[in-house]
Amino acid sequence: MIGASERRLLVVEVGLVALAALLDPRLAMILLIWFAGWTVNTGIARSGTRAAATAVPVIFGITVLILWEAVVRLFDVPGVILPAPTAIASAFAANAPTLWTDFVQTVVKGALSGYLMGCIAAFAVALLADRFDFLRRGLLPVGNFMAALPIVGTAPILVMWFGFDWQSKAAVVVVMVFFPVLVNTVAGLADSQAMQRDLMRTFGASYWQGLVKLRLPSAMPFIFNGLKIATTLALVGAIVAEFFGSPVQGVGFRISVSVGQLALDMVWAEIVVAALAGSAFYGIIAFVERRVTFWHPSNRG
Amino acid sequence: MTDNTAPISGQGAGVGRSARAALRVRALGQTALPVLTVVVALLGLWYLACIPMNAAQSVLTASRAGIEVMPESPRDRRGMSGAALALANPGPAVAGAFAQDRPRLPAPHQVAIELWNSTATVSPTSNRSLVYHAWVTMSATLTGFVIGTSLGILLAVGIVHSRVMDMSVMPWAIVSQTVPIIAIAPMIIVVLYSVGVEGILPKAVISAYLSFFPVVVGMVKGLRAPDAMQLDQLRTYAASRAQTFFKLRLPSSTPYLFASLKIGIAASLVGAIVGELPTGAVAGLGARLLAGSYYGQTVQIWSALFGAAILAALAVGVIGVIERVALRRMGLR
DSSP states (O other): OOOOHHHHHHHHHHHHHHHHHHOOHHHHHHHHHHHHHHHHHHHHHOOHHHHHHHHHHHHHEEEEHHHHHHHHTTTTEEEEEEEOHHHHHHHHHHHHHHHHHIIIIIIIIIHHHHHHHHHHHHHHHHHHHHHHHHHHHHHHHHHHHHHHHHHHHHHHHHHHHHHHHHHHHHHHHHEEEEEEEHHHHHHTTSSOOOHHHHHHTTTTOOOOHHIIIHHHHHHHHHHHHHHHHHHHHHHHHHHHHHHOOOHHHHHSHHHHHHHHHHHHHHHHHHHHHHHHHHHHHHHHHHHHHHHHHTSGGGGGO | OOTSSOOOOSSTTTTTTHHHHHHHHHHHHIIIIHHHHHHHHHHHHHHHHHHHHHHHHHHHHHHTTTOOOOSOOOHHTTTOHHHHHHHHEEEHHHHSSSOOOSEEESHHHHHHHHHHHHHHOOOTTTTOHHHHHHHHHHHHHHHHHHHHHHHHHHHHHHHOOOOHHHHHHHHHHHHHHTTOOGHHHHHHHHHHHTOOOHHHHHHHHHHHHHHHHHHHHHHHHHHHHHHHHHHHHHHHOOOOHHHIIIIIIHHHHHHHHHHHHHHHHHHHHHHHHHHHTTOOOOSHHHHHHHHHHTTOHHHHHHHHHHHHHHHHHHHHHHHHHHHOOOOHHHTTO
């Protein structure tokens, strides 16, 4: 069944394609791809099934990729401005070992180790702040303030202190993830209701029992929120810190060097690596969150 | 009551004073005192850290000046950590820690003096002025921020009104939050340069796309904030889609808008600063950071860093003030 409004839209689309064909057949081709993808998606989206929720964004992504490829090929866009997706894919395949060493250098050594250290440190300070209310009232505003500042700017200082290798990147990551995790953990630990805390007191629970059995579990959604924000920040910190000096490997190093050589297919391949690493990192934390906070309303039903 | 020494927090506190003043004073103890303590403690730690961090240089200076230092030969000293060196030579290490020309860690007052010298004592148009560099960065930030937020709001409006758009674009907008998209900043600068676009526009493009996605995600949430009951009520009024949008969805999205604007402006500033790194830009806070790290001008790096922090705080603060005024006028707070 096609409604009247869809029919009108179809007429407009056909008209646009025809008009474009008169001006430039290539333009008509591009428009055709776009409308085709959009029409397919409109059809699937109407079904409203669970499969549609994954199919629609995937089809949209594929449409954009085909469009990108078509634009580059039809209009002969030079590779130093925008390489085609196929060129990026072949650069990715051809340089897989290099990309892997870059991944290990930036993501595993720099981002991951810094992430662990920063989160543990933030968590420890948050526990201290939870124990001493005076500290909490002082740290929370300061932490909130710091979390909004451009902390990436500390990169040149930390590179100067810790050298060019991954240690300095890890240090930047520590500083970057510290405040979001701290603020979220402190806010989470304060989140339990007075009634619940009173209940713990009637049970004669000690401070530590109250912390472990009540306040830590109820803080988990907040803590994971901070941990998830920190995943992206960790990668940003590790990559940007490499712009200030690094050994001859690493995602940020390769991006800045390849940009200088105008090897944009390599730059895009590194961006793919960074994107995959970022989504995987986030996905892992989100997965753990679902396992840990299975009781939370947002994870039920 | 004439006794001014009565405790402010005890029973009957504030009697005989203006209630508002009493509240202020009590709020001072609630937040200002702890915050102040934390800030002072951090400054103290900073000063303390200066001693071991700068120990190598201060001990070297002292030994050149003929003062006896603990390991006599420079070769022995080279292997030692800053803390060990400072413990071995407490006198020279403390004496030389806070006034070096190129310290590893400049003391807070050195940074403050440099900030003052580079803002207040030089003309704002000279390239030695931090105000000039801040303005270069800020103009790109604001341009990009305005473009990014406008496009973000437009896309959010589209997403809320079109189911296909929602299902196609929204997952990608969310994924983009997990990806370090700032990594494409150097490429944008170089590609735009090669097609002849220079000046603040490339940096603004980076600022725009960094503020774009948080605004999309926040605004979609905001425009969907009205619950089914409110939407149903507008339907009983026979309100059109446009009326529903302007009279219900847009007003109820305001708190979300400001929350995402604050995230957006901070991200924009980071984008503009990072955008200045790859091309070796001559002006801007990022350029100051880079130049400082090339020439080992640590005090300059720190003052540029604090300049950026002040700028970010100002920008977020301005949005916060606008938020408070707007929400109060709308009766939301």
